Amino acid sequence: MRKIFCLLTSFLVFTSLFAQTSNPLLATDVEMQQKWVDSLYNNMTLEEKVGQLFMVQAFSNQGLAHENIISQLITNHHIGGIIFSKGDPINQARINNIFQEASKVPLLIGMDAEWGLSMRLDSTYAFPWNMTLGAIKDNELIEQVGKQLGEHCKRLGVHFNFAPVVDINTNPINPIIGNRSFGEDRDNVTEKSLALMKGMQGAGVLANAKHFPGHGDTDTDSHKTLPSINFDAKRIDSVEFYPYRKLINEGLSSVMVAHLSVPALESREGYPSSLSYPIITEILKQKLQFQGLIYTDALNMKGAANFGSDGEVDLAAFMAGNDVLLIPEDVAKGINKIVEAYNSGIISEERLAHSVKKILQAKYKVGLNNYKPIETKHLVEDLNRIQDKTLSEVLFEDAITVIKNKEELLPIRKLEKKKIAYVKMGDDDGSTFFKELQKYAKVHEVSDDNLDGLISKLSGYNTVIVGFHRSNDNPWKDYKFSDKELVWLYEIARNNNVILDVFVKPYALLDLSTVTNFESIIVSYQNSEVAQQKSAQLIFGAIPAKGMLPVSVGNGFHAGDGVAYANLSRLNYGLPERVGMSSEKLKKLDSVAQYAVDKKMTPGIQLLVARKGKVIYNKNFGTHTYDKKSEPVAFDDIYDVASLTKILATLPLLMELEDKGEINLDSKLSDLLPEYANSNKKDITLKKMLSHYARLKPWIPFYYATLDSTKHPDPKYYRKEPNKKFSVKVANNLYMRKDYQDSIQKIIMDTDLLNKESYRYSDLPYYILKKYIETYYDQTLDVLVQDHFYESLGANYTTYNPYVKFSGKKIVPTEVDDYYRYQEVHGYVHDMGAAMQDGVGGHAGVFSNANDVAKIMQLFLQKGFYGGKRYFKPETVDKYNTCYFCDEDNRRGIGFDKPQLGDVGPTCGCVSMASFGHSGFTGTYAWADPDEEIVYVFLANRTYPKADSNLLLKANIRTDIQRLIYEAIID
Structure with a gap:
């Protein structure tokens, strides 16, 4: 063990000579930053230094007992950071202020807010999911998402957003990534990730690319087990590493290492990547020359905890090359274990200083050298700004994708000749979509308890719009057609001209054995109100069709496909700021x-x-x-x-x-x-x-x-x-x-x-x-x-x-x-x-x-x-x-x-x-x-x-x- 860490120390000195020229954690006033970092570090006890490595999970909706537990970790164990999960913004700001007040060294605050704070907090605005953003061709819009996400985080006192997800999702049944990925094309994922990173970091919030080395082809949930990535090293290097190279060269602040088994990169069977020295140190630090902060994935996940109790897993993660130990099982035991390793010479002073000073550099860069409490007045309003809603509207407009358009049925023209029916499928609400359709034409909702009755009722219509609506509550909700729905869908398409519009991730279309009888197919990605509104507007040509598929979905539809068409100069509906008007004044x-x-x-x-x-x-x-x-x-x-x-x-x-x-x-x-x-x-x-x-x-x-x-x-x-x-x-x-x-x-x-x-x-x-x-x-x-x-x-x-x-x-x-x-x-x-x-x-x-x-x-x-x-x-x-x-x-x-x-x-x-x-x-x-x-x-x-x-x-x-x-x- 001593030999490994002596080699590690020598490696750190060596790679510092040949690493990328720009350290992403350096502030513009680098000399002042270094003085602040050295001053804090030199005045810390060993236990305080080790405490900086730990980032614990906190909830703003679990009451005083939970708050007291976190406060004790701050005062007794000098933890370096907190990752907030779930609650509401006012309570989070309140307890954040309490925690910062209690901490001798300002806390580094993180959140897993991939598409907005609403992923973790109530009453805040959500941007579209990454899969939806992956359908957008204009990457400047993605950078704007990053900027506004960063502004949200900064307003709430959050310094690190655990985004972007740079996983290239090549497995349709991936249960944990899916909608969180920008798609399957490595170039598209890379450009989207880079744009999001630039936007966030431009707003003063540090980005975090995850999940290294790549979580895109897993078929099990890493929160419940240890998934395996079974590609060879060449494939991983050309696909999974691809976005990391670009982001690192462009100043990426941090990386989260995944909870995965990757046999091609780690020879020990079933050994988690988050504890792997070859993956973290030899590849991420040495081969890819990454100098930013390295986070573990949550150390309380199954598989990681199996590699030792009493702090062993924390020590293993640190020895592997991680800087920040995220959501440990037991902070006290982890600190004790690392202190013991330091005192016994297993961990050198150089190794400890390397990570702790990087953490302090990050704190300085986000302004914690001049910490101010969060102002709660107007906080909710500031997290639900009109510019956020406006951007979301634009994003959905640009994302919604037409993938089939036989005989140019879309956009619908010659309304005087159309008799249009709407048939709702799925288990979620489609009323917004239906109401929006009715703004353009005489559209009737048609339903029946049995298929024959439905087909009979639809016989009087020459165009049938089928909306498939599934829950938009979170990215992991069920998105598939039921067997009954597929039977009904095929029969409707056999008898009518059908426009199929799916308000779920595009993988739902993999359930279709054939699309021969469908005249048009639209992917609207999510069942939000704005997605329903914009999709209806697109059907009638009030807005143009611009989107592209971020993933392949069978039946000859591949990533990058998308039928484009111009608008027909019909009225569309949206927010005043889109056309130079003030919502507030109106x-x-x-x-x-x-x-x-x-x-x-x-x-x-x-x-x-x-x-x-x-x-x-x-x-x-x-x-x-x-x-x-x-x-x-x-x-x-x-x-x-x-x-x-x-x-x-x-x-x-x-x-x-x-x-x-x-x-x-x-x-x-x-x-x-x-x-x-x-x-x-x-x-x-x-x-x-x-x-x-x-x-x-x-x-x-x-x-x-x-x-x-x-x-x-x-x-x-x-x-x-x-x-x-x-x-x-x-x-x-x-x-x-x-x-x-x-x-x-x-x-x-x-x-x-x-x-x-x-x-x-x-x-x-x-x-x-x-x-x-x-x-x-x-x-x-x-x-x-x-x-x-x-x-x-x-x-x-x-x-x-x-x-x-x-x-x-x-x-x-x-x-x-x-x-x-x-x-x-x-x-x-x-x-x-x-x-x-x-x-x-x-x-x-x-x-x-x-x-x-x-x-x-x-x-x-x-x-x-x-x-x-x-x-x-x-x-x-x-x-x-x-x-x-x-x-x-x-x-x-x-x-x-x-x-x-x-x-x-x-x-x-x-x-x-x-x-x-x-x-x-x-x-x-x-x-x-x-x-x-x-x-x-x-x-x-x-x-x-x-x-x-x-x-x-x-x-x-x-x-x-x-x-x-x-x-x-x-x-």
Whole structure:
């Protein structure tokens, strides 16, 4: 034994002459560091020096007794460090401060936080697992993960993070590495590990590469037994050692030696690598010339403890070349054993000083020479920062991988031709995924207790999305398909076009004996909410497909494979900071909207903000009505959008006709409708009509003439039951004479014009243009706008006469009518003139939710392009979004409202002059700004129960919210 350690001492002196030029533990002020290290070391007793070698495990959730045990180890045995496991951040910070206060030499604090502190602590943010990160091509993102992980650790007083895992996982059934590895390709693993290391160490937290010499091809759990690596030395050198070489040359701070049996490197049978002199000293220190700290794996694992009690295993680990003895079985016995070996000459002073001074160097480098207690104020907030959530969102976007895409089914296009079903498999929740899918298309969840029933139900669908959802609680959860699920999956794929999306590690696909009948396969890696959201967005082309497989999964799918495609310019959903907005500042919108509800300006509100194609704020407030039992406003509730109909229905159809060359802004009314040839309106142009500059009356109360002397619907014009003559449904059990619609058109044609040209807002152009459009196509406006726009846009909540398609529970009432229909207006258009047109007006009648309105506004913002389809030419949008009569004090564009020219107008006064939108009588508002790429939608039913008091407008709620949106811009 003495001979071995004399050789060891000679070896340490020899290798110090030929080691890498940069010691990763040296600080920038190396002379000051050396003085601090020497001063501490020279004033320590032997027992204190040996105590520095030990790092014990502590928990912040096990109470006072446990804390006392650790405190005694600090005061009685002078341990050098603590590895924290499990608990919560506030308690960890508290007891960390207690432990540091009790320690004569500041403690080196470590954590096993491979993908974030949440692995060990509650209430902290998690980044994706390494397997997920392995699918990302952009390694700068991985470095950013390391940086932000380092910042978390530093904030919590943690100096060492036991990451990255550099194991090259070549064994799919590896029970302990799996999701913790970046994958099977040595170059990808190396580059990812290096990036993570650089990020962490750049943030001032020391990295730890594990598990040396390589844990990637084990099939047993090292926590329960001693796994074996049975490759020859050549293979281990070329694969397992590969990442270590690169990281060591780039300044790696520390390495953890694995609990493995490696016969090719250690000749003693069943001898753990963590106790092996050939592996640690001859290979890691000599061959690879590593100068940083060397940690054992946990010394309390089975296999290590079998090599002696009473501290023998600790002595063996130190003799093998380790510097830090991690989680020993018995600190007192370990220290005693090493002290005995020192006193008997087995361990030299040089050997002890070598490790202890390295530990002290590390302490200096992380700032423990100037130790300060952890500040607990705002600690939880600092560990759950918006930038961490933002980064995680980006990571999942870049990781999700399409590995099969037959006939380019993905991203899904031509929504008008798709009938889509979602089938959930697995034992975990997939509701977030399903809800996100529904933002893009009409998707139904289909299930059944037996396979035949399910196949029958799916027969009406031409696209089936199967989501396989397993628990995301930790990386070791079960990820496999059950035998029943495989049978069902094959049968569904045999009968339907299937998109299979697995929210588990890609090894689940190894269970598939064939993928012939699957049109598309997506690997989403984890079943987190953000993974589910981003995967749905990828399916519909709202975000591009970028990821690559980190491992091979059979059926011809190899590491590095991945089908890439660009986005289709559909709205996606994410965090404000992604597009230069502040989440914190946007919270002010909550207050204003809630104030409007609380003050009974409107029963409820849907509020949405998008920027640069990303919906960053989408919230609901209040209820459908003021009834205490009323439904809370939900995402898929639909509102009567009133005059937004003008730009959501009539205007797009006119733009389309302009593109076809059928009309232009100089088209005269007599050209559009020949019956106007002899009227006083024959020379009115489309430009003037839609700019509200055509001398048309603002409003004609058509319904007045249909009331009797008691101001109720006159039986001459109305019936309670429909028949051939009375078929225009204006409300529940109220049907108007069909021929009265012709009377409305004649009244408009015969009415006088105003005396002079000036800006006067009028609905009448939209009655006239509805007639023109329907005559041109020989089809009703509601059918036309569905066929031409809504279905292909995926605006599935947008419709006229919603009572035909939707449950009354999803339709928000607009008024309790006591002047015309004498009932609650619920599911029927509020506007009387539109109601008299069977609910289908060119100026009113559309019902929608905020998300659908945003799609149409985004279509305008993107100059007529959305979802991979061009609806109209960019120059057409520009033409309609122009104020032609601004010099005459008329702010209006063609159909669109525009910002005010003076102090009073439809906006906050803080939007660009290129912006455009419209408002509606029921309290609705939609606005788009090309300069800032902002879409803002506000839906309300301020007319409920009565329309006469417009508190919403008087309080400037909609424009105040608009102002706050612009104040939230931070780029």
